[in-house]
Amino acid sequence: MNPQSSDITKRINEALDTIRPYLHADGGDVELLELGPDLSVILRLSGACGTCAMSDMTMKAGIEETLRRSIPELGSITAVKD
Secondary structure, eight states, X not given: OOHHHHHHHHXXXXXXXXXXXXXXXXXXXXXXXXXXXXXXXXXXXXXXXXXXXXXXXXXXXXXXXXXXXXXXXXXOEEEEEO
């Protein structure tokens, strides 16, 4: 892992930590699965977030928005569900 991706991974996890309490309150969570060389991000939604009908909205309006505000240089951001 190069130093830049290590720094970005740290920044992604710090940004996710700011929204995790809200996800945990509803029985869900999110984790970083992969950071690609083009700074594309793959996340996993788990717990209640993995089965919730509103998870697409949570992903777009909450998680993706938070990541883009914190790390504007990120490429695509996608999520997989449990």
